[in-house]
Amino acid sequence: MAEDLYSVLGVAKTAKPEAITKAYRKLAKKLHPDLNPGDKAAEEKFKKVAAAYGIVGDEEKRGRYDRGEIDASGQETPQQRYYREYAGGEEGARYRSTAGFEDIGAFSDLFGDLFGERGGARGGAGGRRFSMRGQDAHYRLDVDFLDAVNGTKTRLTLPDGGTLDVTIPPGVTDGQVLRLKGKGNPGMGEGGPGDALIEIGVKPHPVFKREGGDIVVEVPITFDEAVLGGKVEVPTITGRVFATVPPGSNTGQTLRLKGRGIKSKSGTGDQLVKLSVVLPERIDEDLKSFAERWREAHRYDPRRKLKEQA
């Protein structure tokens, strides 16, 4: 079942020694394991080619093979340990070169960060000596609306029982991630610890809503406040203030309280007070007769626009 050695080399049985050597070198240059590190198939082919050449490339052995005195496998040269078996290990580090790809900037930057002065040993007998920055730790922290708006200091209890003091900056938004440098997982070797990344969840508030840097509050006013105007008490994120409702205010109208919004690095927002006129819960006779009288003389059509448009 042994393969014909001449066909392994792709030469005729009658080929001259020089032609055999030429054919062998052509194949070997392509298949030599040290020119194909990591390619198993090439190695297998190379072994066959080298074994064939070991016999038909040698005048005496070729004669014996041709006469049938030895078969194609009648060859036991000691196995060569190829350089590539060492090249990746600690021993190979003396020879390995990274000079050729220093131009791949991001690549070397990456390795600079990741490995520092790594010895370059992989898989070898000695352990790896490399440094790696610790992983970032991810946490989630829910804060009250007013704490998010005004900023606060709070303490986060970690799953492992430790704690982390977190300063919430004023104006933090829902979903924003705070980064605490060096508060993540410890690194390896010379690598520093990772960061703690804290995703902030802001709980909704029953009264205050947020629109960018502004705070929006809906404030009900009475019928007479709407008609005559007046001062009404309004909650803000820093306490109660009085706002002036101009005479003839209506539902949907908005008052702007300058500088009563969120104070953050990017500036100070306003508070928007959305007015909504609310009739008394019970309509008494007085109001009823007033309305009837008023309607006689002052009929008006607030739905005129509506009719025009739809």
Place this chain on the structure above:
Amino acid sequence: MLSERDIVARVRHLTVTRLRVWVAQGWIKPADKAAQGFSDADLARAALISNLEDELGFAEEDVPVLLNLIDQIHGLRSELMGLLDALEDLPPDIRATVRMRITSRREGGER
């Protein structure tokens, strides 16, 4: 540790003179420089140089070119393995992101 003689005895076609030339050229860097002591890796490298010159028929002046390329490939392979090792330690979602980026880069690179 192997001596000069050990190396010469184990590599076909090799003589002490040739080995010394290779060391002088820097193609082989004895593991123990002071005592001219060689490691198994040095032996394998000597066998490689002999292969290149004697078996494959490369000219002597081609050898440093080949060694330089081979050393660069191993340097590159080693760094790549280190990178892959580091990636292996990352959480699966980050690995998936990296894989995605690599794939999209590859596709983006096609003409």
